Amino acid sequence: MDELKNLKLQLIEEVENNKDELIDFCAKLIQIPSVNPPGDTTEITTFIEDYLNEVNIPYDKYESAEKMFNLVASIGNGKGKELVYCGHTDVVPVGDLSKWEFNPFSGEVKDGWMLGRGASDMKAGLAGIIFATKMLKKLNIELPGKLTLAIVPDEETGGEFGVPWLLERGYVSGDGCLIAEPSSPLNPTIGQKxxxxxxxxxxxxxxxxxxxxxxxxxxxxxxxxxxxxxxxxxxxEIDIPVDVQPLIEVSQKYMREVEKDRLKYQEVLExxxxxxxxxxxxxxxxxxxxxxxxxxxxxxxxxxxxxxxxxxxxxxxxxxxxxxxxxxxxxxxVANYTTAEDPVCKSIVDNISFVTGKEAYGVMQWASSDARHFRQHDIPVLQYGPAYLPSIHGYNEKVLVEDIVRCAKVYITAAIDFLYQK
Incomplete structure (x- = not known):
């Protein structure tokens, strides 16, 4: 155990030492417009391919619809469990440009904030999972099993040509999945309406x-x-099943004590x-x-x-x-969830605490995402990613740079815990 702990500490240090590369990578992702609709991900996919090629990470590329590209890349020896890190490249339209205080595709860093459409949803998280995978490859970390990146083009309009397209064809499978969708810093979402x-x-x-x-x-x-x-x-009035009542209760506690501006929204969970x-x-x-x-x-x-x-x-x-x-x-x-005790949930939650030194726990999401597709294919899944939640899908979208770095540290350490578990 001490050996794994030391390895994780080393990886945290490597992320910290290379955080300028992470932030630059994230900025360049934001600078590439990948608005959906229309959903053309040609340019951003090519850019990510070039980034993976820098350290010779093998990948397969699938055009699921015209100009919509999926990338599936893997590292590890393939002799154990498989962990999937998933993210989407598309973003919602920017709307009225006159209401933005900055160019929505600037990717500018100002006063500790990364600015631009997709900063929170979800190019910062996408950058983090790709960067973490690249670091593991670059450092020649011998991973048992397999760490797979599933980079998809079509989440913001329902996701027909992204995650479900890959899962239905067997191009992606796994024993657990992390989607780098926006969440709060200490509370990944393990269920959704x-x-x-x-x-x-x-x-x-x-x-x-x-x-x-x-x-x-x-x-x-x-x-x-x-x-x-x-x-x-x-x-x-709906009867909430007994088995999910603890998740509802802890999520309402989160809304009362953490995201206190959500206090008035507690009812939406039921x-x-x-x-x-x-x-x-x-x-x-x-x-x-x-x-x-x-x-x-x-x-x-x-x-x-x-x-x-x-x-x-x-x-x-x-x-x-x-x-x-x-x-x-x-x-x-329909509403769906992954138990807090599942290894993929424990790996992420435990390593949020490992990186931050603070208590972390999973909560329920009142919206929906690609997580439902993984659960329909019996793949346990949760969501954790950097975000300034009030800016998602709005004007002046942004995310704290320190949150981008923190999440990348969690991604890289959680992969170690999950893949080394028997």
Whole structure:
């Protein structure tokens, strides 16, 4: 054990001594626009290939859709367990440029912050797992088993051509996985809510606006009635399964004591959340609209299935006697988790404490990610990565440089613990 501890201390020192390379690598990833949509990862994939080639890390490259590239790279002797480190190269659009205080693709470091789109979600984490793997290779560390990088192009729009594409074809497997998605410094996410995204299409009868509401049937008005019913999904009391109640409780403790600005959000872990995301319909103000489309994002807690939500929705909307259709799209999953006692969770949590000297524990995520796909393929998984959480998907995205370095230290030491465990 002392031998492994000394090796980990040596690796922490190597990360510290080479942190300028890590930060420069992260900056260059941010400087390459890889916005999804459209999802063209050609340039950033080529850049990562060149970085892996510097130390001759072998990899396979798969184009899962036009200009969407997956990289699968591995090191180790292959004679033991396999640990997967996963990250996505795509980022969400930048939105209104006038609302940014800096160039979203600058990759600038200022006052201890790495700036730019993807800094927190998740090019800093991506840089960390690639850098840690490269350091292990460069230092000729004899790893039992295999450490695999799964670098995917398509997470921000649902991930169809990234993680699930690789898993379904058997290009990636493993005994445990770490996704370098954003998290808090001491609390990786070991569970997540389910996702239920859908489009509500309401149809009406057109007519002259001057005769409304006596003429025609207003699809927008019917859609408003439907929306009011859909929002009542929040009010449903759901029985949380006994086996996940400890995870819910520790996650609520985290929201009370760590991310205290999340205190008011504790209920979301046990409720169906409902976001009315977009709405559109009609042709002009003096025409009774004959259609309305609404996009809605619901997140599901443990204790309810996709099918049950569909049944509830249809019962509510049928009672309105409107002409409607529900079309599913985007994320589709039920709540899922990996036990805190699983070796991959223990390896990450123990090494967060080893690196920081502070107590760490896993919590639940109220959103969704690629983790669900690994669990569907019976691969235990958790998420841990550098982030300034309030900036994710927003303007002026950023992350602390010290957090990037800390996470890289955790990645490199956790790989040692996981792969050397019998």
């Amino acid at each position: 389910g996702s239920y995204w859908f489009e509500l299409e309401v149809r009406g009868e057109p007519g002259h606006g001057s005769l409304s509401p006596l003429a025609g049937r207003n699809a927008i008005v019917d859609a408003i009635r439907a929306i009011n019913e859909i929002r009542t999904l929040w009010d449903i 409720k169906i959340t409902v976001n009315i995301g977009t709405i559109g319909g009609g042709t002009k103000s003096n025409v009774i609209p004959d259609y309305c489309k609404v996009h809605i994002d619901c997140r599901l807690p443990f204790g309810i299935t996709q099918e049950k939500v569909t049944e509830i929705l249809e019962n509510k909307l049928d009672a309105l006697h409107i002409d409607y259709t529900i079309n599913r799209f985007g994320f589709k999953s």
